[in-house]
Amino acid sequence: MAKGKYTTNQIRLKMNAMEGANISSTSFYRAIKNPMYYGKIFIKAFKEEEACLVDATHESLISESLFYQVQKVLSGKTWEERPQGKVIAHNHFPLRGFLKCPKCGGHITGSGSKGKKNVYYYYHCNSTCGYRHSSDSVNAEFDRELKKIEFHDGFTQLIKEILLNLSSIDI
Known part of the structure; x- marks a missing residue:
């Protein structure tokens, strides 16, 4: 995911097939944005205290830098790791990313x-x-x-x- 070669949904579908899971796209997207993966827990704002991230007691699954690299790819703010800026296409769309709209010239x-x-x-x-x-x-x-x-x-x-x-x- 950090390399940006597959869409979030392509990875979710691949994971569901491998693990026999059936996680929805919304749940998957919410999960990969959770800082718990790098050993932090998000605490919501309460009364006069601000929201913050605190160290968790569990061992992190990934590094903090990898987590933020994934977040940059998800937000579309990085293209360095993408192969020529293209996500690997679904079998039905091998031309996606290469075509321009004949009506308006858009993507x-x-x-x-x-x-x-x-x-x-x-x-x-x-x-x-x-x-x-x-x-x-x-x-x-x-x-x-x-x-x-x-x-x-x-x-x-x-x-x-x-x-x-x-x-x-x-x-």
């Missing part, structure tokens, strides 16, 4: 909408212009355009090696 993101039987995935604009398009059709069109490009055999082999090396890196 395109992606999300799923739950229907009666399935989840339907869309790329959509972050602004209020209302642009939204099926991720399956956008990805298929991108794939069709890529297939029009021919590369020299040596270049194709080099790209394959790079992609295989990237996929073997533990992220």
